[in-house]
Amino acid sequence: MNATQPLAARDDLTPDELAATMTRLGRQAREAARDLARVTPEQKTRALMAAAAAIRAHRDDILAANARDMEGATARNLSGAMLDRLLLDAKRVEAMAKGIEDVAALPDPVGNIIAEWTRPNGLRIQRVRVPLGVIGIIYESRPNVTADAGALCLKSGNAVILRGGSESFHSSTAIHAALVAGLKAGGLPETAIQMVPTASRDAVGYLLGQMQQYVDVIVPRGGKNLIARVQADARVPVIGHLEGLCHVYVHRSADIGMARDVVLNAKMRRTGICGAAETLLIDRDCLATHWRPIADALVAAGCELRGDPELCRLDARVKPATEEDWRTEYLDAILSCHVVADVDEAIRHITTYGSAHTESIIASDPAPVERFLRDLDSAIVLHNASTQFADGGEFGMGAEIGIATGRIHARGPVGAEQLTSYKYVVRGSGQIRG
Amino acid sequence: MNATQPLAARDDLTPDELAATMTRLGRQAREAARDLARVTPEQKTRALMAAAAAIRAHRDDILAANARDMEGATARNLSGAMLDRLLLDAKRVEAMAKGIEDVAALPDPVGNIIAEWTRPNGLRIQRVRVPLGVIGIIYESRPNVTADAGALCLKSGNAVILRGGSESFHSSTAIHAALVAGLKAGGLPETAIQMVPTASRDAVGYLLGQMQQYVDVIVPRGGKNLIARVQADARVPVIGHLEGLCHVYVHRSADIGMARDVVLNAKMRRTGICGAAETLLIDRDCLATHWRPIADALVAAGCELRGDPELCRLDARVKPATEEDWRTEYLDAILSCHVVADVDEAIRHITTYGSAHTESIIASDPAPVERFLRDLDSAIVLHNASTQFADGGEFGMGAEIGIATGRIHARGPVGAEQLTSYKYVVRGSGQIRG
Numbered sequence: 113m114n115a116t117q118p119l120a121a122r123d124d125l126t127p128d129e130l131a132a133t134m135t136r137l138g139r140q141a142r143e144a145a146r147d148l149a150r151v152t153p154e155q156k157t158r159a160l161m162a163a164a165a166a167i168r169a170h171r172d173d174i175l176a177a178n179a180r181d182m183e184g185a186t187a188r189n190l191s192g193a194m195l196d197r198l199l200l201d202a203k204r205v206e207a208m209a210k211g212i213e214d215v216a217a218l219p220d221p222v223g224n225i226i227a228e229w230t231r232p233n234g235l236r237i238q239r240v241r242v243p244l245g246v247i248g249i250i251y252e253s254r255p256n257v258t259a260d261a262g263a264l265c266l267k268s269g270n271a272v273i274l275r276g277g278s279e280s281f282h283s284s285t286a287i288h289a290a291l292v293a294g295l296k297a298g299g300l301p302e303t304a305i306q307m308v309p310t311a312s313r314d315a316v317g318y319l320l321g322q323m324q325q326y327v328d329v330i331v332p333r334g335g336k337n338l339i340a341r342v343q344a345d346a347r348v349p350v351i352g353h354l355e356g357l358c359h360v361y362v363h364r365s366a367d368i369g370m371a372r373d374v375v376l377n378a379k380m381r382r383t384g385i386c387g388a389a390e391t392l393l394i395d396r397d398c399l400a401t402h403w404r405p406i407a408d409a410l411v412a413a414g415c416e417l418r419g420d421p422e423l424c425r426l427d428a429r430v431k432p433a434t435e436e437d438w439r440t441e442y443l444d445a446i447l448s449c450h451v452v453a454d455v456d457e458a459i460r461h462i463t464t465y466g467s468a469h470t471e472s473i474i475a476s477d478p479a480p481v482e483r484f485l486r487d488l489d490s491a492i493v494l495h496n497a498s499t500q501f502a503d504g505g506e507f508g509m510g511a512e513i514g515i516a517t518g519r520i521h522a523r524g525p526v527g528a529e530q531l532t533s534y535k536y537v538v539r540g541s542g543q544i545r546g
Numbered sequence: 547m548n549a550t551q552p553l554a555a556r557d558d559l560t561p562d563e564l565a566a567t568m569t570r571l572g573r574q575a576r577e578a579a580r581d582l583a584r585v586t587p588e589q590k591t592r593a594l595m596a597a598a599a600a601i602r603a604h605r606d607d608i609l610a611a612n613a614r615d616m617e618g619a620t621a622r623n624l625s626g627a628m629l630d631r632l633l634l635d636a637k638r639v640e641a642m643a644k645g646i647e648d649v650a651a652l653p654d655p656v657g658n659i660i661a662e663w664t665r666p667n668g669l670r671i672q673r674v675r676v677p678l679g680v681i682g683i684i685y686e687s688r689p690n691v692t693a694d695a696g697a698l699c700l701k702s703g704n705a706v707i708l709r710g711g712s713e714s715f716h717s718s719t720a721i722h723a724a725l726v727a728g729l730k731a732g733g734l735p736e737t738a739i740q741m742v743p744t745a746s747r748d749a750v751g752y753l754l755g756q757m758q759q760y761v762d763v764i765v766p767r768g769g770k771n772l773i774a775r776v777q778a779d780a781r782v783p784v785i786g787h788l789e790g791l792c793h794v795y796v797h798r799s800a801d802i803g804m805a806r807d808v809v810l811n812a813k814m815r816r817t818g819i820c821g822a823a824e825t826l827l828i829d830r831d832c833l834a835t836h837w838r839p840i841a842d843a844l845v846a847a848g849c850e851l852r853g854d855p856e857l858c859r860l861d862a863r864v865k866p867a868t869e870e871d872w873r874t875e876y877l878d879a880i881l882s883c884h885v886v887a888d889v890d891e892a893i894r895h896i897t898t899y900g901s902a903h904t905e906s907i908i909a910s911d912p913a914p915v916e917r918f919l920r921d922l923d924s925a926i927v928l929h930n931a932s933t934q935f936a937d938g939g940e941f942g943m944g945a946e947i948g949i950a951t952g953r954i955h956a957r958g959p960v961g962a963e964q965l966t967s968y969k970y971v972v973r974g975s976g977q978i979r980g
Binding site for chain 1 (some may be wrong): 580583584663665669671676678679763777778783801807808810811812897919921923924927929930932934935937940941942952953954955957958967968969970971972974975979
């Protein structure tokens with residue numbers, strides 16, 4: 113674990129020191145990216161397996177570093193939710209190691225021939241997958257992102273500059289050291305996965321605005337404020353997701369038991385993830401039959417219900433919803449509920465208030481299903497399934513770095529394949545253009 | 547041709563008037579995009595064929611509008627190259643109409659299933675191609691971009707806001723009127739293809755910085771200054787190309803006649819396009835045999851040669867090259883020439899000085915070819931073929947909106963398919979996440 117020197121979380125760098133530090137990281141990343149684009153899949157697999165082993169071998173170091181972060185966070189009175197995101201235990205460390213092994217086991221996307229064809233003049237054209245180059249990851253308090261993002265970037269042949277939250281600096285540094293041990297074991301450049309070695313907040317500004325020469329894309333992973341800052345300040349392309357204001361629509365033709373189970377799962381399985389449902393839409397025609405089983409299950413699980421006047425009249429447990437509720441990603445055990453006339457009104461509501469992340473229709477009739485799946489322009493549209501499936505692992509893509517809600521480059525789960533670009537390889541026999 | 551009212555090229559809008567005009571365009575584009583995403587391929591084809599017919603039917607109006615632009619441009623002493631780009635004649639108008647018909651004949655990308663698979667839990671996942679949404683195109687003096695870009699955006703189901711150069715305002719307005727006539731004939735919203743109805747330069751700033759809500763991506767098409775401004779000021783994603791500093795490398799194993807013909811074509815077929823070669827790299831080992839035939843052909847075609855001291859000594863026609871020459875996209879009948887020891891040095895030179903656009907190796911030995919094609923990270927790498935094939939039409943992709951040199955979203959020729967995104971359609975039978 114001597115691969116990197118333990119660096120103090122200095123946040124008092126002068127602008128010149130910051131510039132020198134960041135430029136060095138950038139230059140090293142660019143060089144590492146050139147090397148990485150050419151290594152064999154086996155080398156990357158070996159490095160990832162060694163990194164997973166190093167995470168396990170140094171579990172106690174990682175937990176000790178995390179204890180330091182937790183002390184600092186407690187002293188700064190961070191919220192319970194933030195403390196929970198920051199906390200590591202033996203199980204979470206093991207999950208990190210397992211996650212890296214899962215990434216190692218994925219097919220290697222680099223070098224894949226995406227398409228090939230021959231032109232009438234004999235030119236043979238191939239579109240070949242290549243790495244993006246250098247990726248900057250900006251994230252918040254979850255230290256496991258260090259392992260996930262580092263592993264995914266390496267798998268896809270990209271060099272990465274990681275910039276985690278200052279509150280998780282020691283945890284991330286310890287995890288990063290294990291990744292670097294893996295790179296060494298695989299014979300790969302140690303600078304393929306770098307961490308910004310300062311907790312200075314100015315480092316984020318520098319990464320976003322001053323490193324166009326060295327960074328090909330920024331992937332922010334965190335809350336609304338982080339994403340908004342990144343999208344406002346970035347001078348390089350961003351693959352980001354805004355928020356997951358996900359809807360479940362219960363059509364009158366829905367199986368009652370299925371509607372109950374899917375709504376309950378979509379809302380309550382985990383309330384804090386972006387694929388959690390925030391709004392239930394339900395057909396007026398099935399309120400009498402479908403509402404109570406669904407509402408009973410939600411209330412029994414501890415969910416607060418907010419709804420329009422029609423629902424408040426129907427069910428005393430429903431609190432009045434305001435216009436603001438339709439626009440709110442609660443990330444909590446609260447569900448806004450709205451009665452609609454039909455699939456068209458459901459689509460209009462989602463188009464007006466949604467974030468184009470993930471929506472699900474529960475129905476047996478095929479016509480409204482096809483209309484919902486076709487006309488809703490969200491990254492993921494589901495039929496008879498929970499919105500909580502909005503996840504790279506659940507899609508069979510292995511680990512993910514997030515769910516993209518933008519329309520450029522990647523949309524939906526961003527896994528190793530989505531962290532690549534392509535180039536054209538053209539083979540001729542002396543063709544000139546007429 | 548009454549589909550749009552002829553608008554004066556007003557450049558004296560107040561900030562409020564500009565904001566109102568641009569917001570109206572944006573809102574209309576967003577609405578049109580929603581409709582366009584659902585129309586049938588046949589409707590789009592019908593609209594495109596009608597637009598091509600309208601271009602032909604109104605050739606005289608278009609030429610008259612162009613004559614007004616040419617008068618203005620001549621009065622403002624624009625350069626000969628700019629006047630040539632601006633000029634329309636009967637042949638160029640016909641080429642525009644034919645170009646739109648070619649786009650109409652392309653396969654429709656929207657709705658294509660890019661991939662599909664089934665998960666162990668029974669979820670069936672499809673990745674389906676969808677339009678990007680609203681595209682802003684910012685271009686310079688070529689009025690034909692109005693037709694090309696309008697047709698490609700429509701084919702790919704996108705609404706488009708076109709912002710051409712003020713010097714081509716009347717020509718573009720007349721061409722735009724023909725496109726709108728086509729939209730009407732196809733039963734599509736007339737606002738699917740809109741033109742910024744003012745020559746005010748502030749409109750570009752507004753489009754880049756104030757319309758995130760309405761514009762999903764900006765595609766700049768023009769010279770270095772335009773692209774640099776767009777990349778600096780855009781608050782939405784950009785698909786752009788910087789410059790085409792393309793190289794041809796003649797390996798010692800190259801067939802002499804082929805090397806001569808390909809270099810000549812790559813440099814001189816058209817010197818002003820981004821796929822034109824700007825630098826020749828040649829192996830020292832074949833200077834005695836290969837240099838003279840290549841140089842003779844270039845000089846006979848009127849090409850100026852600039853080279854390093856070795857070449858100046860060898861051939862009196864070669865003028866000394868400076869460091870700046872290796873970095874210069876001449877877009878003119880000038881070729882910088884550099885002697886290298888082998889493919890490794892050629893790759894190093896291209897990596898140092900190139901723009902990652904298009905490079906070609908002329909060689910018979912397979913080893914240097916595979917090394918060149920694999921290790922060079924340019925959008926297009928060719929073997930034994932002219933760099934002037936860097937073109938969507940030559941790739942069989944139909945018309946193109948440009949050659950992207952960025953690494954995000956699209957790379958190389960940007961045709962209809964590259965102007966799309968995708969969404970995931972997931973079909974289940976009540977699955978919930980464990």
